[in-house]
Amino acid sequence: MNQLQDVDLKLLRVFMTIVKCGGFSAAQAALNSSQSTISEQMNNLETRLGVTLCERGRGGFRLTEHGVATYEAAQRLLLAVESFCMDTNALKQRISGRLYLGIIDNTITDAESPLPKTLRQFVSRGHDVQLDVYIGTPAELEARVLDGRLHIAIGHFPLRVPGLAYMPLYDEPDGLYCGRYSPLYEQPPSEDELFRRIGESHIVARGYLQQRDLQLLRVSKATATVDNVEAQAILILSGAYVGFLPVHYAARWVKSGEMRQIDPARFSSRWPFTAITRRGASQPAVLRVFIDELLASCPPAVIEQG
16 A cells, blocks of 8 residues: 555545454444445455455454555544544534544542543533543553653553653552452451461452562462552452452441451552653644643643653
């Protein structure tokens, strides 16, 4: 494909819809087209690109290596096209387009999060904006912001990655928890006894906070590693594992007696929530407006360069 044309953008959008739906048959309703038409469009795209993008047949739908690379490149391309459209609309004093927002998992119970207020204010302005939300791990969010698949992401980012700009938002309190059937459910009488029992327990930690958790617990390794809060809560509720959780997330199980927070004075901490954007990238008008609303919903913060 030496030169990009309107037909190529149309075919790429068809391809992306097929991938999101998981196959040709499933994409018929989303595209309002017959399977034969969709198949013909995919054949045209593969001919123009000179590669096979997917395998289809009795074995099911599966992307080839070229298909995966093309899908990721198409996401970046269409995001750039939408950013161009948003910027030109801004010249007419109208904010419109699509905003790609990433969020770390399980923040819905966090009363301190500025995101609900931000979204409420943002929508109330009457902007003609399509919001596309992705939930992921910190590493996934960082990768998607870096390669342009997300405009902005909000979450825990313990490391500073080159190429990203960091905007501190607020701090999320967390604590150490055990389940009802854990030997630690009844608090040990002394500090030495507490750390001894913790050392004998199975520890579950989120991968991106593992080193911090292990240092606080004075242990050398975790016996289980997860990449999201829900998985960590499942293991803690089993009574077989001990681990840290956001206080707001654990509150429902503490109230019901299914969990207990262990020694809040010793093991409580506050972990910073941050918004990240790609450093040096031109920001479309819709992103600039969203950031203004986000920062207005938080205590004043200074952007750090990562």
